[in-house]
Amino acid sequence: MNLVNLESVSHSYGPKPLLKDVSLGIEAGDRIGVVGRxxxxxxTLISVIAGHLKPNEGRVTHNRGLHVGTLSQGDDLDPARSVAEIVLGDRPEHEWAGDAGIREILANLLGDIDLTAPARSLSGGERRRTALARLLIEEHDLIILDEPTNHLDIEAIDWLARHLSARRTALVVVTHDRWFLDAVSTRTWEVVDGAVERYEGGYAAYVLAKAERARIAAASEARRQNLMRKEIAWLRRGPPARTSKPKFRIDAAQALIADEPPPRESVELVKFAAARLGRTVYDLEDVTLHAGGPDQGPLVLDRCTWQFGxxxxxxxxxVNGSGKSSLLRLLSGTVQPDSGKVVRGRTVRLAHLSQELGELDPSRRVLETVEEIRKFVQVGKKEWTASALLERLGFKGEAQWKVVGDLSGGERRRLQLLRLLMDDPNVLLLDEPTNDLDIETLNELEDLLDGWPGTLILVSHDRYFLERVADRCVALLGDGKLSMLPGGVDEYLQRRASGAALSARAASGSGAPSPAAPSGAAASAAPAAEAGPGLSAKEERELRKELSRLERQLDKLAGREAKLHDSMAAAAADYGRLAELDAELKAVRAEKDDIETAWMELADRLGE
Structure with missing residues (x-):
């Protein structure tokens, strides 16, 4: 069934048209991701679809009785009303409390929020979750979401993706979160130069299809240029002999990436980083840290020892509030530990991008603001001018001469990040660098960071960006430790879900009221956690011994790996020796992977 139709729609603000003669339709069951700069x-497009904006030209028709639910970027909440009043309206308690669907939404989005609190007391993230919960507890024919993942942590994003996938509602979502796009959408619309280009599949399929379109366009242009040269030659020499025309075929998606090298040459970058940084970057020695100062606020680290190389x-x-930003501030020297010691390498040249961006002079021009730091910078093997870097991150042509005071929040974030990179740091601390960045800019930023040699510590809820840029993941799970995650974000979600299931069983066993049953990943993890234990005390002791032995082996292998990196840096000019060391490093990493797999299996058996 057709829900919405757009016929020859055009709309503009000022001289530049945002939509130009756009015709498209949305049918029941469509799941559409919208991307673009x-x-x-x-x-503008989703406002026209929702009926909130009347276009300058064209016609928008809705199916009779269509119920549309929208989530805008600005959360419009009455500051005087409580969270419960905003989300649940006039529903009596017995009605919503007896509805499993509503309980699931409340537990996953508002579980840590006081439902009696007025909206004026909520943080930005809490306001976002409240608006999302209000939307999701209603029934809709079409749901339109504008940046729904803003301010949500990885767990909430994972739950939201599963929840939306399970609904039969048609969906249109604007987001820069590429993992989320792949998880919820089956079609992708790209808004570019006033037109809407349509692709089948989620983000990954869109990237491949767009690359194929670009390849065909390039081949067509090359053919046109070739034919023009032949025409000119014919005009100069007279009628030539007949020649066969070149034939082009559309290669499969695999052919597009067959010869593509890895995103970055890790060994070479680590070798370069070791040469610039030496052996020590940051060593945490028996560090205790609270988020609000000594013995104040949540405990972040408890007698923790860790090494960043x-x-x-x-x-x-x-999760939000676990202390990730506090840890970055500890490394940057902005805060001091409650106890313990932070050893910082003597050659560390630090750049810290915090969520509270540093001051920019609003009267300066964009290019001047970057060039006052440096006019040229070396990224990997290539030297970049300030202007060239600005262009890569979206400041093209006249945009480089805009006044800083006229920039949007996303543009200011890009500008601040560029200023940090121009200062030629060898250690980067990035706190939510993807906020307000569009997908094209994210791709350019990832490509830029691929060639950047140094130590990078990244905090982000953008799962795609996190897995793309970082080589390994470390978690703050609320136990005062930094926990290695060999399985990345998936392992983190599993461990969090297992912990929630164990806490629920412990609460039920002690006679405490049982909370709402966990849903999605948490629900699926609960049976596994119940079946896993059932171990005798002796079996558990043996397993824990084995776990400790594997951890000691991992520590030794990590030490061997660090020594091999040092040796490779020292033997940079001896290619024969470098090849031997590289082979040994690969063997160490393979052994490490096997031991990490064994460790994870044991941890699962113990329910950890």
Whole structure:
């Protein structure tokens, strides 16, 4: 059934048209992800679809009785009303409390929010979750979401993706979160130059299809240029002999990436990083840290010892409020530990991108603001000018001469990140660098960071960006430790779900009221956690011994790996020796992977 039709729709603000003669339709069951550059017309398009904006030209028709639910970027909440009043309205308690679907939404989005609190007391993230919960508890024929993952942590994003996938409602979503796009959408619309280009599949399929379109366009242009040269030659020489025309075929998606090298040459970058940084970057020695100062606020680290080495690319994961930003501030020297010691390498040249961006002079021009740091910078093997880097991150042509005070939040974030990179740091601490960045800019930023040698510690809820840029993940799970995650974000979600299931069983066993049953990943993890234990005390002791032995082996292998990196840096000019060391490093990493797999299997048996 057709729900919405757009016929020859055009709309503009000022001289530049955001939508130009756009015709498209949405049918029941469609799941559409909308992508495009910031300011390119995505929000305008969904506002027209929802009926909130009347286009300058064209016609928009809705199916009779269509019920549309929308989530805008600005959460419109009455500051005087409580969270419960906003989300549940006039529903009596027995009605919503007896509805499993509503309980699931409340538990996953508002579980840590006081439902009696007024909206004026909520943080930005809490306001976002409240608006999302209000939308999701209603029944709709079409749901339209504008940046629904803003301010949500990885667990909430994972739950939201599963929840939306399970609904039969038609869906249109604008988001820069590429993992989320792949998880919820089956079609992709790209808003570009006033048109809407349509692709089948989620984000991954869209990337391949767009690359194929670009390849065909390039081949067509090459053929046109070739024919023009032949025409000119014919005009100069007279009628030539007949020649056969070149034939082009559409290669399969695999052919597009067959000769593509890995995103980055890790060994070479680590070797370069070790040469610039030496052996020590950051060593945490028996560190205790609270988020609000000594013995104040949540405990982040409890007598923790950890080492960040040259060339490490680490993604830091945890729920909102777990202390990720506090840990970055500890490494940057902004805060001091309650106890213990933080050893910082003597050659560390730090750049810290915090969520509270540093001050930019609003009267300066964009290019001047970057060039006052440096006019040229070396990224990997290539030297970049300030202007060339600005162009890569979306400041093209006249945009480089805009006044800083006229920039949007996303543009200011890009500008601040560029200023940090121009200062030629060898250690980067990035706290939510993807906020307000569109997909094209994210792709350019990832490509830029691929060639950047140094130590990178990243906090982000953008799962795609996190897995793309970081080589390994570390979690703050609320136990005062930094926990290695060999399985990345998937392992983090499993461990969090297992912990929730164990806590629920413990609460039930002690006679405490049982909370709402966990849903999605948590629900699926619960039976596994129940079946896993059933171990005798002796079996558990033996397993824990084996676990400790594997952890000691992992520590030794990590030490061997660090020594091999040092040896490779020292033997940079001896290619024969470098090849031997590289082979040994690969063997160490393979052994490490096997031991990590064994460790994870044991941890699962113990329910950890």
């Amino acid at each position: 910031n300011g390119g017309g995505k929000t 040259p060339g490490d690319r680490i993604g830091l994961i945890g």
